[in-house]
Amino acid sequence: MKILVPGGAGYIGSHTVIELLERGYEVVVLDNLQKGHRKAVNDCEFVQADLLDKEKVNNILKQHKVDAVIHFAANSLVGESMERPDSYFRNNVVGGMNLLDAMRANDVKYIVFSSTAATYGEPENIPILETDPTIPKNPYGETKLTFEKIMKWYQEAFNMNFMTLRYFNVAGAHSSGKIGEDHDPETHLIPLVLKTALGIMDSIKVFGTDYDTEDGTCVRDYIHVMDLADAHILALQDMVTNRKSNVYNLGNGKGFSVKQIIDVAREVTGREIKTVNTDRRAGDPAVLIASSDKIQEGLKWKPKFHDINTIISSAWKWHSNNPDGFV
Numbered sequence: 038m039k040i041l042v043p044g045g046a047g048y049i050g051s052h053t054v055i056e057l058l059e060r061g062y063e064v065v066v067l068d069n070l071q072k073g074h075r076k077a078v079n080d081c082e083f084v085q086a087d088l089l090d091k092e093k094v095n096n097i098l099k100q101h102k103v104d105a106v107i108h109f110a111a112n113s114l115v116g117e118s119m120e121r122p123d124s125y126f127r128n129n130v131v132g133g134m135n136l137l138d139a140m141r142a143n144d145v146k147y148i149v150f151s152s153t154a155a156t157y158g159e160p161e162n163i164p165i166l167e168t169d170p171t172i173p174k175n176p177y178g179e180t181k182l183t184f185e186k187i188m189k190w191y192q193e194a195f196n197m198n199f200m201t202l203r204y205f206n207v208a209g210a211h212s213s214g215k216i217g218e219d220h221d222p223e224t225h226l227i228p229l230v231l232k233t234a235l236g237i238m239d240s241i242k243v244f245g246t247d248y249d250t251e252d253g254t255c256v257r258d259y260i261h262v263m264d265l266a267d268a269h270i271l272a273l274q275d276m277v278t279n280r281k282s283n284v285y286n287l288g289n290g291k292g293f294s295v296k297q298i299i300d301v302a303r304e305v306t307g308r309e310i311k312t313v314n315t316d317r318r319a320g321d322p323a324v325l326i327a328s329s330d331k332i333q334e335g336l337k338w339k340p341k342f343h344d345i346n347t348i349i350s351s352a353w354k355w356h357s358n359n360p361d362g363f364v
């Protein structure tokens with residue numbers, strides 16, 4: 038089976054590509070390399086293209102005759118989306134529609150889509166269920182939710198199937214040590230904490246210590262990137278075998294505060310990690326924890342790396358061996 042992976046050179050995309058190849062799938066990565074790394078996808082076909090180039094996207098689908106798409110290509114920073122809603126809607130919604138239209142024109146019926154916990158906004162209940170209200174607090178979450186809705190109507194009208202995976206906080210790296218998380222700029226907690234452990238940064242800022250949580254810092258549900266990769270493949274298989282569409286949360290169902298993450302990182306790295314308490318970061322909900330019961334039951338997904346020490350150790354292996362990322 039041949040899979041097109043837009044955004045396959047990015048963090049989550051490249052880990053999923055390795056897993057697809059290991060399980061015998063043929064893979065074509067499509068990436069504009071604005072954020073992705075060519076070196077992260079050495080073992081499969083690669084086409085450099087932007088989803089906003091509608092004609093090129095259509096030609097790629099025509100040429101490669103893929104059976105399904107796993108779609109990661111998107112802008113994904115909450116803060117940036119507040120300042121540039123225009124580029125978020127253009128890239129994530131218009132670009133995504135170009136992809137869907139090219140799929141339609143070339144009779145490709147299956148798509149797995151990277152969505153986010155940001156579709157829920159400030160949750161009413163913890164853990165969050167897929168049926169809970171979706172009221173995004175930022176343009177990033179809104180663009181992902183919009184695309185989810187578009188896929189639903191494309192299914193009705195054009196008989197296309199989708200699997201939406203709403204990720205919580207993704208971390209960790211592939212066990213080979215060859216690929217890992219490398220964003221520029223980096224904004225995520227775990228890589229920044231580990232850069233501080235390495236001495237690349239002097240200290241890590243703790244955004245807000247007055248939240249209504251046990252230690253006053255935000256609580257998140259961290260999931261290992263390879264468990265996420267596994268979920269994409271299970272979702273793909275279920276969609277193609279049973280011609281089903283669905284929406285699933287992906288997290289471990291357990292929350293860790295910012296302070297707890299820093300403590301675990303101190304333990305894993307054996308280094309001192311200096312912290313500086315600062316104001317809250319705009320748009321951060323206090324607590325985000327997923328219920329992943331639906332995917333555990335429906336697709337028999339079982340996270341292998343749910344322990345937070347294991348997740349941070351695997352990220353540490355990547356960062357300590359590649360302090361400058363992909364060079």
Ligand code: UFG
Binds near residue numbers: 154206224226256322
């Ligand atoms: N944090 C700090 N200091 C930092 C960086 C982060 O204290 O230097 C805190 C944040 O305030 C937050 C937690 O660490 O409470 C985690 O922050 P991340 O930036 O690592 O992740 P987010 O929870 O903001 O983002 C994740 C996904 C997004 C998704 C969002 C939904 O990465 O794609 O959850 O809210 F949109």
